[in-house]
Amino acid sequence: MNEQKNTAENTVNKQKDLETAGKTREKEDPKQLLLTASETDNYEDKLRIYDKALGLDPLYFDAWLQKGFVLDRLGRSNEALDCYNKALEIVPDHLGIKCLKGFAYSNLKDYEKAIECYDEVLKVNSEDVFSLFQKGSVLENLGRYGEAMEAYDRALEIDPADILIREKKMRLLGLIYKKGTLVDSPDSDFN
Template identity: 30%
Template sequence: MLRTEIFKDYCVNKDLSSREEEVRMLLLENSTDIKLLRELAAILYYKKEAKEAIKIYEKLIRLEPENADFLAFLGYLYYELDIEPKAIEYFNRSLDIAPDAPFVYFLLGNAYSRNGDVISAIKSYDFAIFLDFDIYTAHLDFAKKYEDMGRIPRALKEYITAYEIDPRDEEIKNKIIFLKKELECA
């Protein structure tokens, strides 16, 4: 579920600002509508307003404290803001509820790695792999998502990580070279 939410192509053919306004108006009638709150959080996330999306997910967790998907997405939002300790906390809380979530283990591994806890990162990645998760493809998915969102430095990091996992892919190598040149020109 979390993977679907993160990689949902929300931006295509939608005016995010006008839809955000519509959703906010609907929430005035029912401020606890889970579906609308999730949509608002997604819109804010795609508008690169992760701090505002966090506020919405904190409300969702108050409404459904045992919802593993909400906890995991909140962890992901903190991860996006490079607040690894909070990301780790929410990923672990999510896994306490739903321990068979390989994508959450993968993200937890990334958060531990960024936080300098290599042993915990490896353990998390091992759980993800044990649950039949393709880490290489996940890095490519993130790279493409970040590129589509115009977040080129983040996309480049993900392409490099994927290339380090499997350096045989010439297309990825060329993409890395292209993005590095694009960043130099910016």
């Protein structure tokens, strides 16, 4: 009798093990792994999950994109750029990745490369408000206030209701007013 009970328990345990293994196999799907990563707020956990997804599918564009984004948020912008470059090998004309590269270069204070990235996007889509805004911010960081103002103005022509751009432009106007001149700026002919 005990033998039958043990056999029944073993069968139930084996069934549970198989069900658990089946659930584990489901999570081995790279898309499922990205869904799992979206459910956690811990960036290190996200990175482990993205690496696992990329181990299963090294050409999984979304995993490269998300991994790059998280790395940039962690201040690891050089590594983020590597991920973005991998993503661009998969989808070479993806404007969003080019824009994210500009953001990463800006975080590294490599402003000229950031501008190149935003200009690349703007060549294809001259109405990309985010790229215009980011380019304006980078130009402002370089002290090229006139060009920054042009970028903000162009962005506001496209989206006049964007409060963030409007605020950024007003701060820049305040800075220009406070200085009283743009003489020390490469754009001194702006006035």
